[in-house]
Amino acid sequence: MATNIPANLKYTKEHEWALVEGTTVSIGITDFAQSALGDIVFLEVPEVGSEVKVGATFGVVESIKSVSDLYSPVSGEIVAKNGDLESSPERINEDAYGSWLIKVKIKNPSELDKLMSSEQYTEFCNSSH
Amino acid sequence: MTLRTQLYDEHVKLGAKIVPFAGWDMPVQYTSVKDEVLAVRKTVGVFDVSHMGEFFLEGSDAEAFADYLVTNDVLGAPTGKAIYSPLCRENGTVIDDLIVYKLSPGRVLICVNASNIDKDFNWIRSRHQGFKCNLTNRSSDYSLLALQGPESFETLSSMIRELPDLEYYSVHECVYETKQVIVARTGYTGEDGFEIFGDHETIRALWQKLMTRKVVPCGLAARDVLRLEVGYPLYGHELSDEVNPYDAGLGWTVKLAKSRFVGKEELTKKMTNFKTVKLLLDKGIPREGYPVLNGRNEPIGTVTSGTLSVVLNKGVAFARINLDKVPADEVFLVDIRQKPYEAQLVKKPFVTGGHK
Structure with a gap:
């Protein structure tokens, strides 16, 4: 599958991306994920102020035929959520990397070291699918 | 493989x-x-x-045999007609749903679900005795x-x-x-x-x-x-070996006026174990297996199929409701990830198709 994997992001095995800016991490789903899901029709993420945990589910994204959990790449407090996406989740299909879902204030920066680089994620997508 | x-x-x-x-x-x-x-x-x-799957019945009793096998009326339909019907056991449970095509006098095609080809064919063969027609699986x-x-x-x-x-x-x-x-x-x-x-x-x-x-x-x-x-049931979801046609809302396909057919005796009693309903949700997408609740948050059934309707942009579902628990006030909730979402009971198809 041809897929777009920007070099400036970090990635999870569950196909989330993380953009690190200081102590804030923006989180979304990858182009590979949006393509695999197909038409995205529903997004549910927690409210600002909620805590997320690394590796734990924090919300769901639904296509017409499927429900997929979202897994957080880091632990911390949600400081922003992309409210526009809940009313027009199809934007994730149009621009996966322009569509951040939540921003998290990270607690433990060492968690970032466990995420995949773009090269590792490319390799991961090619080998597992 | x-x-x-x-x-x-x-x-x-x-x-x-x-x-x-x-x-x-x-x-x-x-x-x-x-x-x-x-x-x-x-x-x-x-x-x-x-x-x-495609089965053919060929011979003078082709129509009579098909009529005996299924609950709907094959003999009463003219040649050239297609008849949708459940295929039931003697106890009234549904083996499959299928279409009987009356191709020409003495020649009938039965089209069955892929997952049930062997089960159906074995069943049909077991009831074949006494009918003058050949039965072939041409799938x-x-x-x-x-x-x-x-x-x-x-x-x-x-x-x-x-x-x-x-x-x-x-x-x-x-x-x-x-x-x-x-x-x-x-x-x-x-x-x-x-x-x-x-x-x-x-x-x-x-x-x-x-x-x-x-x-x-x-x-x-x-x-x-x-x-x-458009509210069509799917075998393995609304229909299964565990339910009878009434349970799945297919009572209209059971023609008790026919002189005989497999399951007639049991189906004459019209016993229902469940009620299959259609639910429409303004918010939330119902999925197979989600619990259905009444207005007091008590579980009363389960979603058997659900999706987002592309035409309506709303959640649509079939749900199997335990009969004695259908709420009189008809408040239905679908439990989606531990959150109740209001659902409206719909009698007509969610979307009206344009077929003839």
Whole structure:
């Protein structure tokens, strides 16, 4: 599958991306994920102020035929959520990397070291699918 | 090993996403489920449903045998008609749902679900004694396309010159490029459309021709959304070995006035264990297995099929409700990830298809 994997992001095995800016991490789903899901029709993420945990589910994204959990790449407090996406989740299909879902204030920066680089994620997508 | 239809390579060429279904590798979607659903509702789409099974009954008792096997009325329908029916056991439980096609006097085609081919054939063979007709399983000899949508007739009649403007649920044998095909005005989408049975090479040629005519290839995901939108049950979901036709809302297919048929004695008692209802949700997407609650948050049933309706942009579902627990005030909630979402009971199909 041809897929777009920007070099400036970090990635999870569950196909989330993380953009690190200081102590804030923006989180979304990858182009590979949006393509695999197909038409995205529903997004549910927690409210600002909620805590997320690394590796734990924090919300769901639904296509017409499927429900997929979202897994957080880091632990911390949600400081922003992309409210526009809940009313027009199809934007994730149009621009996966322009569509951040939540921003998290990270607690433990060492968690970032466990995420995949773009090269590792490319390799991961090619080998597992 | 999973089976592949003769059109598998065509699907791969078109970039289809392939998934295992009923032992087959089938195209689940080509481009977008939404676009595929809308093509069928507004223009024309085509499905490869060659995984489905084809049995033939041939001989003087062909119609009588089919009539005896199923709950709906085969004998009372004229030659050239197609009849949708459950196939039941003596105890009234549903083995499969199928379509009986009365091709010509003494010649009947039965089209069954892919996952039930062996079960159905063994069952039918076990009830065959005393009927003068041959029973053959020709499932591996036939490919099957479903051409569906308001432009189906225009499309198909430009390719099959002699195609008559068939009535809904009727069948006709005609010739496509020197080969005999069986064309029926049936489908599983609620739209006008045709199902075309033929040998593998002929159906492959027809598929390729349809692709050059810009007919939209559609996958199983779109098919499931389309059938749910118009309220058609699916075996393995609303129908199963555990339920009878009444439980699934198919009482209209049980013709107790027929002199005899398998299951008549039990089905005459009209006992129901469940009630199958249609639920519409303004918010939230119901999925198979989600609990259904009453206004007091008590579990009263389970979603058997659910999706987002492409046409309505709302959640739609079939749910199986425990009869003694149907709330009098008719408040239905669907429990989606531990949150109750209000659902409205709908009697009519969610979407009205444009079939004849």
